Amino acid sequence: MxxxxxxxxxxxxxxxxxxxxxxxxxxxxxxxxxxxxxxxxxxxxxxxxxxxxxxxxxxxxxxxxxxxxxxxxxxxxxxxxxxxxxxxxxxxxxxxxxxxxxxxxxxxxxDTPDAKAASVIENIHRKNMNVKDMADACAFLAQQMGKSKAAQSLGLSMSMFKKYHGFAGVPDKLKELVPRTISRDVATRLYQIIPDVSRALQIAHHISELEPQTKKRYLRVLECNPNLSHKKIMKKARSLILQQNVSLKLSKRKSHGLGVQSRRQDLHPSELANKIISDWLGKRGY
Structure with a gap:
């Protein structure tokens, strides 16, 4: 005994x-x-x-x-x-x-939901967690207790939690390319831009051999112009200059509005501002 x-x-x-x-x-x-x-x-x-x-x-x-x-x-x-x-x-x-x-x-x-959450948290605090399992656990905990509490329970920053949580929704065919062909972050972002799995797989193979900076620029162009061909995206990606910091001055009212919307979308105000500007420029072909 x-x-x-x-x-x-x-x-x-x-x-x-x-x-x-x-x-x-x-x-x-x-x-x-x-x-x-x-x-x-x-x-x-x-x-x-x-x-x-x-x-x-x-x-x-x-x-x-x-x-x-x-x-x-x-x-x-x-x-x-x-x-x-x-x-x-x-x-x-x-x-x-x-x-x-x-x-x-x-x-x-x-109660039942809290019991499952507590059990997941206890078993997740181990070494050698693979990316898919961590993503699945993050998705489950986010549903049970919200993203903020889930991230805190797992000892992850909100930005890192979002990366894992986003990966949970990526189709299995794209997940299978991680990490040999593309990274977890690239797979997540690629699927968010291109929901068509077959096309996302083609692009993943196209960009697998690119330098990290070129790959980032490629995804930036793709996000603004998802219907462009690979050759045209590469041309735009290579012509991009280094991103410059832009300072914006908002009125008190607009600043408050940005804060409210960022909380609703669970984004940092600077991330939301960047998204708004990128979307605006994208619609104008930049």
Whole structure:
């Protein structure tokens, strides 16, 4: 039997994600339950568990005991895994039929959406996350708790979160080109500009060998002129000079309006201003 070095009942703090920093108390009790009764959320499997790492963890548990039992939440006759996916996998490898777990008490358990979100967050904080899995997790968390809270929970900046989240919507055929042919960011931006997957794939192969700066200019031209042929886009891209910084002076009213619209679109004011100007120039053939 696997030994667990925990008290039978304990209270810990759980973050609520609110700006006030308020924390609520979470209580749980230690129980031993059959492994087959533990259910892992589909969304919780945010990455493939490496066999070597699980093997090492299993050896550690076998020699030192289980220091921190997995946490679960009761749901009917089953127990939903809240944290400890790797530990559960290691215990299964050891052939454990019953294992000690920390069961959240009824008064502090999560509702279904929050439970899934908490489980995803716990399992995503691992090394060697691949891009697709991270993107899928970001998309799920954004839907459950909003982009801002999801980014904070994952320890990502909003700009980085947007990049991962945007990649989640890219078709699989384009994702397959990452990272050998194009980068994650290029795939995301390319699909946003060209929703036609077959054409986006052609362009991806066209630009795969371009220098980074030329590739950026190519996408800038493509964004303003999505119907141009590859040759014409290349001609415009090579003729572009380095972008100059432009200072804009807005009235108080317009500045306020820009701030309101940027919040609605979840963009930084400078990003929105740049988008507005680029769209305006694009319509005029620049």
């Amino acid at each position: 696997v030994k667990a070095k925990h008290k039978a009942r304990k209270i810990i703090k759980r973050r609520t994600g609110r700006k006030t920093g308020y924390t609520s108390r979470v209580s749980y009790r230690l129980r031993e339950i059959p492994v087959k009764q533990i259910q892992v959320w589909k969304e919780a499997q945010a990455r493939k568990l490496d066999r070597e790492g699980i093997s090492e963890l299993a050896k550690s548990i076998k020699t030192e005991g289980l220091q921190n039992p997995p946490m679960v939440q009761k749901e009917g006759h089953l127990y939903l895994l809240m944290s400890g996916q790797r530990r559960l996998a290691a215990l299964k490898r050891l052939g454990a039929k019953k294992i000690p777990v920390l069961v959240l008490t009824r008064k502090t358990e999560y």
